[in-house]
Amino acid sequence: MATIWQGKVPTFEKLSGDVTFDVCVIGGGIAGLWCAYRLVKEGKRVVVLEANKIASGTTMGSTAILTYAHDDIYHRIRKKHDISVASKYFSDAKMAIKEIVELVWKEKWEIDLEPIDYILFSKKWKGKCHLEKELKTYDDLRHGVVRTKANLPYRTKFAIKCSGSYQFNPVKLSICLANAIIKAGGKIFCGTMVKEAPDGEVLKVGEYSVSAKHFVVATHFPYINLPGFYWLKMYQEQNYCIAIKGSNPDFCKGQSFESIDQKGFEYRRVGENILIDGASFRTGEKPKKSKYQIVERHIRRYFKDSNVTVRYCAQDCMTLDLLPYAGRYSHFADNVFVVSGFNKWGMTSSYIAAGVIVDMIKGELSVDAPFSANIYSPQRNVLLANIIETIENVGVIAASFAGNLVNGNPKCPHMGCNLKWNRDEQTWDCPCHGSRFSKCGKIINNPSTEPLEIIST
Numbered sequence: 090m091a092t093i094w095q096g097k098v099p100t101f102e103k104l105s106g107d108v109t110f111d112v113c114v115i116g117g118g119i120a121g122l123w124c125a126y127r128l129v130k131e132g133k134r135v136v137v138l139e140a141n142k143i144a145s146g147t148t149m150g151s152t153a154i155l156t157y158a159h160d161d162i163y164h165r166i167r168k169k170h171d172i173s174v175a176s177k178y179f180s181d182a183k184m185a186i187k188e189i190v191e192l193v194w195k196e197k198w199e200i201d202l203e204p205i206d207y208i209l210f211s212k213k214w215k216g217k218c219h220l221e222k223e224l225k226t227y228d229d230l231r232h233g234v235v236r237t238k239a240n241l242p243y244r245t246k247f248a249i250k251c252s253g254s255y256q257f258n259p260v261k262l263s264i265c266l267a268n269a270i271i272k273a274g275g276k277i278f279c280g281t282m283v284k285e286a287p288d289g290e291v292l293k294v295g296e297y298s299v300s301a302k303h304f305v306v307a308t309h310f311p312y313i314n315l316p317g318f319y320w321l322k323m324y325q326e327q328n329y330c331i332a333i334k335g336s337n338p339d340f341c342k343g344q345s346f347e348s349i350d351q352k353g354f355e356y357r358r359v360g361e362n363i364l365i366d367g368a369s370f371r372t373g374e375k376p377k378k379s380k381y382q383i384v385e386r387h388i389r390r391y392f393k394d395s396n397v398t399v400r401y402c403a404q405d406c407m408t409l410d411l412l413p414y415a416g417r418y419s420h421f422a423d424n425v426f427v428v429s430g431f432n433k434w435g436m437t438s439s440y441i442a443a444g445v446i447v448d449m450i451k452g453e454l455s456v457d458a459p460f461s462a463n464i465y466s467p468q469r470n471v472l473l474a475n476i477i478e479t480i481e482n483v484g485v486i487a488a489s490f491a492g493n494l495v496n497g498n499p500k501c502p503h504m505g506c507n508l509k510w511n512r513d514e515q516t517w518d519c520p521c522h523g524s525r526f527s528k529c530g531k532i533i534n535n536p537s538t539e540p541l542e543i544i545s546t
C-alpha cells in the first residue's frame with residue numbers, strides 16, 4: 090500500500106525451521122510490535138510472525154495522532170457503560186501517551202514526534218450538542234479541556250482544544266520497535282502467514298512448528314473464527330485519505346483537526362503535506378459517489394491551488410461497545426491472547442492492550458479478570474449488552490450471505506460472504522469482516538488467510 094509514510098522498512102527472513110520461544114506474537118503491526126517490545130523488556134524470549142512486512146497493514150495507513158481525545162468518546166462511553174469506565178479509559182490513554190513520549194525521548198527514536206493541540210470540532214447543531222456533553226464529561230474527569238475557535242477554511246459550530254496530544258510517523262516508530270525487539274534478543278519472521286490456531290504450546294506454520302508457552306494474536310482482525318466469535322462482535326471501517334501540497338503553508342502548524350460529524354474530515358500536517366482523512370464507510374459499503382471524489386470535492390472547495398501528492402484507503406476494526414479487546418482469546422485456551430478492535434485509535438490503545446497482555450502473562454492480572462478489573466476483556470458481554478449494534482452487524486452479515494444467491498460476485502474465503510467490488514481501489518472487499526483482495530485475488534487485508542481463486546486478469 091503506497092501511503093504518506095513511505096520509507097525503507099527493514100525486511101526480515103521467513104520462518105524456515107522449528108523454533109521455540111517463551112511467547113509467539115502473530116502480526117507485526119503496531120499492536121504486535123508493542124506486545125513483543127513490552128514482553129522482551131520483561132525478559133521474555135519473543136518471536137513475531139508477520140505475513141507480510143512489519144507495519145504493512147493498517148499501521149501504514151494511520152494518521153498517527155497520539156491523543157486521549159478519541160473523537161467525542163468520553164460522553165459516549167459514559168452513556169454506554171458508566172463514568173468509571175470512561176475514567177479508566179481516559180487515565181489509560183493519558184498514561185500511554187506519557188510513557189510512549191518518555192520512551193521515544195529516552196531512546197532518542199527519530200519518529201518525527203511533535204506536540205500538538207488536537208482540535209475536535211463540529212459544523213452541525215447535533216455535533217455541538219455532543220461536544221458540549223464531551224466538555225462536561227472532561228470536567229467530571231477533572232481534565233482541563235477548553236472551548237476554542239477552529240482555524241479552518243469554513244465555519245464551525247463548536248470546537249474544543251485537547252492539549253497534550255502528539256503526532257508522529259507510525260512506520261518510523263514500528264521500525265524503532267522492531268530494532269529494539271531484535272536488540273533485546275527477540276526474533277521477527279516476515280513473509281510468514283499463520284493459518285492455524287495454536288494447539289496447546291505448539292503452532293503449526295506450514296511445515297514448521299513454533300513452540301511457545303503463550304501466543305498473542307495481533308493480526309488486526311483475529312484470524313481464528315472459533316472459538317472467539319470476533320467475526321460476530323467486530324467489523325471494519327475504511328477511510329479515504331488524500332495528501333495535498335501547496336495550500337496555506339501555516340494551516341495545521343502545531344494543531345490537528347478532527348470533525349466529530351458523520352462523514353466529517355480530519356486534517357494533519359506531514360512535512361509540507363496536509364493529510365486529509367475523510368469519507369468513512371463500513372468496508373464493502375457502496376455510496377453513490379466515488380469515495381475519493383467525496384474527499385476531492387472537499388479539497389477543490391476549500392484547498393484551492395493545491396496538488397494531490399498521494400491518495401489511499403485504510404481500515405480499522407470497530408467493536409460494538411467503543412472499547413478495544415485485550416486479554417484471553419477465548420475461554421477454551423488460557424495461553425492464547427488477543428489485541429484488537431482499536432476503533433481507529435490504535436496508537437494509544439495498542440500500547441495499553443500490550444500492557445494488559447504483559448500483566449496476564451506475568452500472572453499479575455487474571456485471565457479471568459472481570460470487566461471491573463479489565464474493561465478491555467474480550468469475554469465481556471458485548472453481544473447482548475449492545476443488542477442494536479449486534480442486530481445491525483448480524484443484518485449486514487445475513488444480507489451478504491443472501492447476496493450469494495442473487496449475484497455472481499466471488500465469495501470471501503474467510504467465511505463465504507458475498508464480496509463487493511470497490512471501484513475506487515479496484516479491489517474485492519468483504520462487507521462482513523473486512524477482508525480485501527486485489528482484482529487478481531491477492532490478499533490485501535485479513536482476516537482471510539487464503540487468496541481469492543477466481544480471477545486472473
Ligand SMILES: Cc1cc2nc3c(=O)[nH]c(=O)nc-3n(C[C@H](O)[C@H](O)[C@H](O)COP(=O)(O)OP(=O)(O)OC[C@H]3O[C@@H](n4cnc5c(N)ncnc54)[C@H](O)[C@@H]3O)c2cc1C
Nearest residue numbers: 116118119120140146147148151152153154283434435436
Ligand atoms: C485512516 C486511519 C487513520 C487512523 N488514525 C489514527 C490516529 O490518528 N491515531 C490512532 O491512535 N489510531 C489511528 N488509527 C488506528 C490505528 O492506525 C490502528 O488501530 C492500528 O494501526 C492497528 O494496528 P494493528 O497492529 O492492530 O494492525 P495492522 O497494522 O494491520 O497489523 C496487523 C499485522 O498482522 C499481519 N497479519 C494479518 N494476518 C496475519 C496472519 N494470519 N499471520 C501473520 N500475520 C498476519 C498483517 O500483515 C499486519 O502487518 C487510524 C486508522 C485508520 C484506518
